[in-house]
Structure formats: C-alpha cells, structure tokens
Amino acid sequence: MTAIGDLRRYQIEIGDVLKSVFENQQHAYKTTAAVLAHAYNNSLPVFVFGNGGSAAVANHWVCDHTKGINSGTRRLTGVKSLCSDIELITAIANDVSYEAVFSEQIRLHDTTKRGVAVAMSVSGSSPNVLMGLNEAYGKGHATIALVGRDGGVIKAQDVAQHVLHFPSDNYGVVEDCFSIAMHSLAQTYINGNL
Numbered sequence: 032m033t034a035i036g037d038l039r040r041y042q043i044e045i046g047d048v049l050k051s052v053f054e055n056q057q058h059a060y061k062t063t064a065a066v067l068a069h070a071y072n073n074s075l076p077v078f079v080f081g082n083g084g085s086a087a088v089a090n091h092w093v094c095d096h097t098k099g100i101n102s103g104t105r106r107l108t109g110v111k112s113l114c115s116d117i118e119l120i121t122a123i124a125n126d127v128s129y130e131a132v133f134s135e136q137i138r139l140h141d142t143t144k145r146g147v148a149v150a151m152s153v154s155g156s157s158p159n160v161l162m163g164l165n166e167a168y169g170k171g172h173a174t175i176a177l178v179g180r181d182g183g184v185i186k187a188q189d190v191a192q193h194v195l196h197f198p199s200d201n202y203g204v205v206e207d208c209f210s211i212a213m214h215s216l217a218q219t220y221i222n223g224n225l
Contacts, residue, residue, distance in 0.1 A: 041201075041203070041204065044199060044204050045204050045207055045211075048198060048199045048204060048208055049197075049208060049211065051198055052195065052196070052197060052208075056196065059193060059194060059195055059196075060195060060212075061225075062193050063175050063193045063195060063216065064216055064219045064220070064225055066147055066173050066175060066193060067096075067147060067149075067175075067216060067220065068220055068225050070108075070109070070146050070147045070173075071100065071106055071108045071220060072106070074107065074108075075109060075144050075145065076109045076111065076140065076142050076144060076147075076172075077096070077108065077109055077110045077111070077146055077147045077148075077149065078111055078113055078133075078140070078146070078147070078148045078149065078163075078167065078172070079092045079093065079110060079112050079113065079114075079148075079150075079151075080112065080114055080136075080148075080150055080160065081114065081150060081152060081157075082152070082157055082159065082160065084153075084202065084203075084206040085151035085152060085153065085206060085209060086112075086114035087114075087206075088206060088209045088210050089112040089113070089114045089115075089149075089151060090112045090114055090115050091210065091213065092110065092149070093110050093111065093112045093115070095213060095214060095217045096108055096110045096216075096217050096220075097110050099217050099221070100217055100221060103222075104220070104221055109146065111140075113132070113133045113163070116136075120132050123135045123136070129159060130158040130162055131159070131162060132159050133150075133160065133163030133166075134162040134163045134165065134166035135166075136163075137163060137166045137167050137170060137172075138166055138170075145170070145171040145172055145173075146172050146173070147172055147173045147174075147175060148163060148164060148167030148172045148174050148175065149175045149176075150163055150164050150175070150177070150185075151176070151209050152176065152177075152178055152179075152183065152185065153178070153180060153202045154178075154179070154180055154183045155176070155179065155181070155182045155183020155184060155185040155186055155187075156183035156184040156185070160176075160185075161184060161185070161190055164185070164191055165190070168192075173192055173193070174192045175192070175193045175194075176190065176191035176193070176194045176195070177194075177195045177197065177208075177212060178194060178195070178196050178197070179196075179198070179199055179200075179202065180198070180199070180200055180205070181198070182194070182196045182198075195212060197209070197212075
C-alpha cells in the first residue's frame with residue numbers, strides 16, 4: 032500500500048461513515064441542531080467534553096460555536112469546553128478521581144439555567160464521559176453524545192438523549208467526523224436551516 036493508497040482508503044471510509052449518518056440519522060442530526068439552537072437563542076450554557084482527540088474537538092467547538100457563530104449571526108453563545116482548564120482537571124483528578132473530571136466541573140458550575148452537555152467518545156464507553164453525561168442529565172441539562180465504533184455504553188443504554196453515531200473502528204475517522212459534525216452544526220445555526 033502506498034501513502035496515496037492510504038489517503039484514498041481513508042477518504043473512502045470517511046465518506047462511507049458520513050453517508051451512513053446522512054441516510055440513517057437525519058432525525059438525530061436535526062434534533063441535535065435544534066437543541067443547540069435553543070440553547071444559543073436563549074443564552075443557555077453548553078458544556079462540551081471528551082478525551083484525547085475528542086478533547087481537541089471540544090476545544091475547537093468553543094471557537095466555532097462562539098466566535099464563528101458570532102461572526103455569522105452576532106449572537107453570543109455560552110459554550111465552555113470542560114477540557115481546557117488543566118489546573119481544574121488535574122485538581123479534580125487528584126482530589127476526587129479521573130473519572131470525575133467532567134462531572135465535577137458540571138456539578139461545580141453554578142447555574143440555574145438548564146443548558147446542554149455535548150459529549151464525544153470514540154468508544155462510547157469512557158467512564159469520565161458517562162459520568163459527565165449522567166451529572167448533566169441529573170442537573171436538568173439536555174444531553175448530546177457523538178460516538179464511534181458500535182456506540183458503546185452510551186448507545187446501548189441510552190445514556191444521552193440525542194446520539195449521533197459514526198460507525199467506524201478507526202479512531203481518526205471518527206474524530207474527523209466529530210469535527211465535521213461540529214463545523215456543520217455551527218453552519219446550520221448560522222444559516223438558520225433548522
């Protein structure tokens with residue numbers, strides 16, 4: 032296999048995964064977009080989180096769903112990545128547990144407004160992501176999950192209210208699809224196509 036052959040195979044797999052989402056999850060995409068639009072229209076908090084490459088997508092989400100949306104609509108959003116404050120993350124990991132790094136941040140966030148939690152997990156089974164989703168739901172936030180592989184615990188046990196499933200075992204493909212979803216959801220909001 033050549034480098035160009037690998038690139039072609041990667042392109043085909045991303046296309047196949049996105050086609051599967053487009054053909055089988057249009058309702059899930061539309062409801063996810065509507066839940067986010069409601070939060071943005073009403074200045075509600077939106078917490079985004081994940082591990083590894085998904086943490087990078089969470090941080091990127093803040094950029095596109097804050098500055099990007101504001102540039103296109105002049106609307107201010109309340110998006111916060113739970114992956115960006117390394118001091119808080121390590122304090123929680125040290126004093127409570129690593130599994131609690133997202134749930135504790137949601138618990139500690141003083142808000143009476145019920146917003147949205149957006150979790151990303153390639154496996155769909157990361158303990159800290161599951162705890163974050165459960166804490167958010169317990170506080171009355173709407174819960175959205177982007178998952179890969181077979182969907183893991185999140186999909187099997189309906190841990191999140193709204194799930195976008197990117198069926199691939201290739202973590203790179205899944206994380207790229209998370210990024211594509213993040214960008215397209217921002218543009219859906221900017222364009223008013225809800």
